[in-house]
Amino acid sequence: xxxxxxxxxxxxxxxxxxxxxxxxxxxxxxxxxxxxxxxxxxxxxxxxxxxxxxxxxxxxxxxxxxxxxxxxxxxxxxxxxxxxxxxxxxxxxxxxxxxxxxxxxxxxxxxxxxxxxxxxx
Numbered sequence: 001x002x003x004x005x006x007x008x009x010x011x012x013x014x015x016x017x018x019x020x021x022x023x024x025x026x027x028x029x030x031x032x033x034x035x036x037x038x039x040x041x042x043x044x045x046x047x048x049x050x051x052x053x054x055x056x057x058x059x060x061x062x063x064x065x066x067x068x069x070x071x072x073x074x075x076x077x078x079x080x081x082x083x084x085x086x087x088x089x090x091x092x093x094x095x096x097x098x099x100x101x102x103x104x105x106x107x108x109x110x111x112x113x114x115x116x117x118x119x120x121x
Contacts, residue, residue, distance in 0.1 A: 016070060021047055027067045028054060059096035061105075061119040066094040068112050083107040 017033045019026045026047075032054065036045045054063050069079045069090070076090040083104060092098035100108070100119040109116035 018071075019047075025067075025071060026051070027070045028063075057096070058094060059121065061100050061121060062094045062096045064118055065090070065100065065108065068108070068114065069094075072112065082111055 015030045016027055017030050019028075028051070032050070036050050038045065051063070058066070069076070072079075074082070076087045076094075080087045080090045084107065085104060089098065093100050093104075099121060102116070102120065105116040105119035108114065108119060
């Protein structure tokens with residue numbers, strides 16, 4: 001007889017938009033994208049303007065860390081285990097209340113094939 005096991009709930013990211021620009025994938029909340037929606041195809045929106053508020057609030061390295069985590073469909077706990085820190089550390093780094101040091105940046109870079117310098121301020 002097979003034992004019943006509970007599967008861990010996986011959060012669907014229905015309120016996330018993914019944009020690829022110059023070979024880089026950006027992930028951010030749909031409600032932010034809605035603020036910059038245009039009806040005319042000839043009108044363009046500067047990416048720096050879109051990300052300006054996010055980068056001020058969360059810091060650029062924090063936004064990048066969160067984007068990678070969401071892209072890889074990882075929870076903060078999963079990400080923390082992969083880079084050998086606590087979930088609280090991930091939260092603080094994403095929210096910009098803790099800097100991402102060189103050692104942790106190199107761990108992230110190795111795991112996700114990105115340049116570690118992107119995580120240093």
